[in-house]
Amino acid sequence: MKVLTVLTSLFGAGLAANSTYYNPILPGWHSDPSCTQVNGTFFCVTSTFIAFPGLPVYASKDLVNWKLASHTWNHESQLPGLSWTTASQQQGMYAATLRYHQGTFYVICEYLGTPNGTVGVVFKSTDPFNDASWSDPVIFRPTKIDPDLFWDDDGTVYSATQTILLQTLDLTTGALGPINNIWNGTGGVWPEGPHIYKKDGYYYLLIAEGGTAQDHSVRMARAKSIGGPYTGYEKNPVLTARGTNEFFQTVGHADLFQDAAGKWWGVALATRSGPEYQIYPMGRETVLFPVTWNEGEFPIASTVKGKMSGWQLPAPTRDIPGNGPFVADPDVYDFPAGSTIPKHFLYWRVPKQGTFSTTAQGLQVVPSRNNLTGQMTPVELSGRQGLAFIGRRQTDTEFTFSVDLSFTPKQIGTEAGVTVFLTQFNHIDLAVIRTKCGLSLRYGAEAQSVSEPAPKSKTIPLPKEWRASGSMVRLEIHAGNRTHYTFSASRVGGDGQAIEGSKQVVSVASAKLVSGGTGNFVGSLVGVYATCNGAGSGTSCPAESGNAYFTRWRYTGEKQAISATEEVPSQLGHL
Structure with a gap:
């Protein structure tokens, strides 16, 4: 692969005409983006399905350096009980729209997979940099997914949804008006993801069509009246x-x-797979493209590539409020007692209370009875009542992720470790486990609905010196190329450093195992977990299982693939 090492003149004075930037702007699993610009700051929301906290809002002043501002759904009480009723791996929060109107930010979305059907939600905030500012949702009951939010000139609020249905929406009560089927698209499957824009006396309707895989496309139509008839481009x-x-x-x-200068831009989801569509562990990511939209005409969008040339970008800056991390920043966390769980960390559904905490020994994870895969019944072993997993998005083609683990369970079968996690049915793990022979390393994978067979599990006894009281094990996942992960373990010395010569490569796994499969809507997370593998009762493990303690959490992005043959340093173009 050719590695681009010379930084394109991204921020120089000679950018009056065009700027160069790199896609994706939100790398890693960031599907179904919706964005707006308010007073020179750009805001975007993306889908999260059953991950929690849900619906992240990112902010940027330059379209390159993006910071996590808040999560729209950030505490369980906003939608009490909903998460644990959701059985499927790809239900939950689908395809939100983010809009700003008269001083208030609105995120409209739909939660799928509840026993009572789809739940439409509208969250509101006057301060998108503060989680607590997001309201409890106004509930509505749509018949289709992918809701848009549009205010007409007379103040009437409309929501358009899949197939493409238009209804008025009362943002106070959630009441929906009569259904008007305003357009059926151009004949492709799944006309969905609608957005309405009013420009030059026309209502422009933008939709997705063709399904979300390789036939995916963006289509447009317009009408003189919001109710149609719409004429396709x-x-x-x-x-x-x-x-x-x-x-x-x-x-x-x-x-x-539009940006503050009036230039038009677009965002979309895309997958870095090439036409082979075989290896894409990060799933659907957010890309940015410049748009030319002349008066009275349909917009013209630039082809999405890794290296883009577009309108002049705003001046680069990291001057963004809030305490969230920038997307391209590395993780450096030691979890001192009482510290806050990092804002960009995710759980698979709402976690069981008390499972995760920061202590004097680091991030404490109380093992869950259900393991990462779980089973259909009983429900407490399914993963629906608290999976002891916490992670962050894989945001780089090549990266290194490692943690130090202190773990001395007495219950046989109890394990804690690291994982590349796509869903409960597609993940690759390296753990320390208690066996009849003592503490061992266990490597294994679950690989459903992918072409690559799951590798055989292996268990390797820990060397005697690694099992000494107070010893820690460093577990590492390294993606040194586009196609494989290397899983390794090292012994940590008293100085907190890996002891030279102790590193053991346990296995190398194909990224095909976490590409598509049961997670074709989502993307891989890397993180840590703990489980007693079904021992105990209810949702609790036996006391002998002990707790796992993780410190020295490090994630460093190294390279981003921008074409079939080119890669750039992960920090290229970022401040």
């Missing part, structure tokens, strides 16, 4: 990678917005 699709050899595939589910 004769040059549809406006944007697609369908039938091409582009590295960025599955391009679709777009949204359009």
